[in-house]
Amino acid sequence: MGTTPRILAFAGSARSGSFNKRLVAIAAAGARAAGADVTLIDLRDYPLPLYDGDLEERDGLPAQARTLKDLFLANQGLLISAPEYNSSITPLLKNTIDWVSRLVTGEAPLNCFDGKVAALMSASPGALGGLRGLVHVRAILQNIRVLTIPEQIAVPNAAEAFAPDGSLKDAKQHAAIQGCGAALARMIAKLSS
Numbered sequence: 001m002g003t004t005p006r007i008l009a010f011a012g013s014a015r016s017g018s019f020n021k022r023l024v025a026i027a028a029a030g031a032r033a034a035g036a037d038v039t040l041i042d043l044r045d046y047p048l049p050l051y052d053g054d055l056e057e058r059d060g061l062p063a064q065a066r067t068l069k070d071l072f073l074a075n076q077g078l079l080i081s082a083p084e085y086n087s088s089i090t091p092l093l094k095n096t097i098d099w100v101s102r103l104v105t106g107e108a109p110l111n112c113f114d115g116k117v118a119a120l121m122s123a124s125p126g127a128l129g130g131l132r133g134l135v136h137v138r139a140i141l142q143n144i145r146v147l148t149i150p151e152q153i154a155v156p157n158a159a160e161a162f163a164p165d166g167s168l169k170d171a172k173q174h175a176a177i178q179g180c181g182a183a184l185a186r187m188i189a190k191l192s193s
């Protein structure tokens with residue numbers, strides 16, 4: 001018997017009405033249903049300054065970055081719903097990755113990412129659902145040694161896609177997003193068996 005897959009889930013948006021926060025919550029439920037232990041966080045609760053090397057040299061790693069690093073270290077998987085800004089990654093998600101990637105004395109380089117497995121999704125009011133941004137997020141994660149699973153869903157027309165209870169109105173789409181979370185849980189379980 002393998003151990004329970006541990007997954008950190010979050011959206012690359014701080015916005016209170018964020019479609020991506022709603023989407024990742026659905027995927028997190030799918031991962032839990034598949035047996036994973038999921039920690040769903042809101043990056044709004046981990047405010048970080050824009051990465052600045054002078055600031056880091058003067059003050060070291062911000063306390064919130066250390067907290068996030070510990071959350072990354074405690075989990076084997078990353079479930080990320082990444083909004084698309086101008087065809088790419090949001091500054092919030094990139095800034096989070098940048099701070100978490102910073103080397104702390106005694107730690108191995110990229111230890112918060114190395115060997116992790118990730119599943120990606122996105123939601124956008126536009127017709128492509130944020131698909132173009134996911135290409136960039138996937139490339140960044142790959143370069144910092146994160147294995148991203150092929151399951152990936154972009155939800156277009158997000159302003160009309162969600163029901164008031166946070167579920168997706170389209171039951172098939174809802175199940176597919178849950179399936180993304182479940183696929184991540186299964187992949188982690190396979191890799192750790």
Ligand SMILES: Cc1cc2nc3c(=O)[nH]c(=O)nc-3n(C[C@H](O)[C@H](O)[C@H](O)COP(=O)(O)O)c2cc1C
Nearest residue numbers: 013015018019020083084085086087124125126130
């Ligand atoms: C600076 C900026 C750039 C954006 N660029 C895109 C884009 O390239 N493609 C797209 O589909 N939506 C784009 N959008 C719209 C976002 O998809 C929309 O704001 C979405 O609600 C953000 O995700 P959230 O709801 O999780 O906060 C952009 C929004 C902002 C603020």
